[in-house]
Amino acid sequence: MKKYYIYLIIALFPAIVLGQAKKEKQTTEGNHLIDSITPIIPVSKQSLLRDVDVIFNSRMAYNSYFTDGNHDLSHFNVDQLRFEVKGKIHDKVYFRFRNRYTREPVPGNLDNISRAVDLAFVRVDLSKRTNISFGKLCADWGGYEFDFNPIDILTYNDIIEYADNFLVGAGVSHTLENGNHTFTFQALNSRTKTYQEQYGATAPPNITPSEYPLALVGNWRGKFFGGKFETTYSYSFFNEAQGAHMNYIALGNKFTSNKLVIYYDFQYSNEGLDRLGIVSNIISSQYPYAAQKAVYLENWVRAEYLVNPKINLLLTVMNSNHSWKDNPDPNAKDKLSTSYGLIPTIQYMPFKDFNIRFYLAYTARKYDYTSYAENAFGVKDYTTGLLAFGFVAPLLVL
Incomplete structure (x- = not known):
């Protein structure tokens, strides 16, 4: 129960900080009241709050779900609710904490922290241009799809959707x-769980887990032509198991021209042992173990056009290709399936000085299996749809 009291205190923190204890006492000479106002937070500590933000990252909607064109269910849903506190606690020390209330708070048995916690780290500025960070970090993968605040992405493409981010x-x-130009290098755990918990009974018998389950991530962010063209490129190496590594490349590009912004991401993940699990799920009817040498290749495009200060139009187009290069069938092609996505969206921003956006969007997904996959593993093409009307807001309460 203690953690729930902590959450309550955090949620009420702005009111406590801004509030003042007002004591009224009656004088002995009459019925006049004298107001004595005493700050709850000492004045010497209040300066710290100038550099601290408290944010509720929120997205809530009325969602209607469809499968193969048939309506399944409609209901109100809290799609995203992430509580965030960040800021400076020293001239050269910055902290950030973000907790997700739409995920089970189950601690990872490798990193010993709840998977509901997105971020919990401290950054120390060594100089104006160099800093170091420690804690639970956002893997600095390239690509703008992952760079967005999660409340702004209605549906992720497959790699980001299934990865440990x-x-x-x-x-x-x-x-x-x-x-x-900014260059980042990270050394991280390669996952939140141990090898045994991650793969369980699906762990291939010929694979030995690594004693050093680490990931190395390098990222370059660049700006060109006065900021009209920007990049975020990365390469990541994951030491998953002995002889089974993962190589991940993400290339993000951003083009800005007046009211139009276009993003394009290319992503490639070559997994010695299938971390995402998409290929493993396709072949599960015939192979009980996690796939080896699974390859994922994706494209993601997002265009935004600001019609006027209150109306913003968005269109997201994406696809993901899933291949298996370790198929023992000599006559089989590597590629097993492709998924497609289309997300037209209209946003309405009623307030000039307050960031809240009402939106209407439809997410159309198609999952297309090759004829080989259909015949060999019994999978079948299908489509899904999501019609959503709701609002998006990073609610800055302090």
């Missing part, structure tokens, strides 16, 4: 003097 470790970042 927040991992415990350390990182160092350096920005060049001109401010246009």
Whole structure:
């Protein structure tokens, strides 16, 4: 129960900080009241709050779900609710904490922290352009799909959807003097769970788990042509097991022209042991173990056009290809399936000085299996749909 009291105190923190204890006492000479106002937070400590933000990252909607064109269910849903506190506690020390209330708070048995906690780290500025970070970090993968605040992505493409995105470790970042290029290097746990918990009975008998389950991530962020073209490129190496590693490349590109912004991400993941599990799920009717040499290749495009200060139009198009290069069938092609996604969205922003956006969107997904996969593993093509009307808001309460 203690943790729930802590959450309650945090949620009421702004009111406590801004409130004042007002004591009224009656004088002995009459019925006049004298107001004595005493700050609850000492004045000497209040300066710390100037650099601290308290945010409720929220997305709530009325959702209607469809499968193969047939309506399944409609209901109100809290799609995202992430509580965040961040800011400076010293001239050179910054902290950030974000907790997700839409995920079970189950601690990972490798990193010993709840999977509901996205971020819990401290950053120390070594200089104006160099810093180091320790704690549960956001893996600095390239690509703008992952760079967005999660409340702004209605549906993720397959790699980000199924990956462990927040991992415990350390990182160092350096920005060049001109401010246009930043380089980051991170050493992280390769997952939140132990090998045994991650794969369980599906662990291939010929694979030995690594004694050093680490991930190395390198990222470059660049700006060109006065910021009209930006990049976030990364390469990651995951030491998953002996002889079974993962190589991940993400190339994010951003083009800005007046009211139009276009993002394009290319992602490639070559997994010696199938971490995402999509290929393993396809072949599960014939192979009881996690697939080896699974390959995922994706494209993601998002266009935003600001019609006027209150109306924003968005369109997301994406696809993901799933291949298995370790198939023992000599006549089989590597590719097993492709998923497609289309998300047209309209946003309405009623307030000029307050960031809340009402939206209407439809997410159309199609899952297309090759004829080989259908015949060999019994899978079948299908489509899904999600019609959503709701609001998005990073509610800054302090």
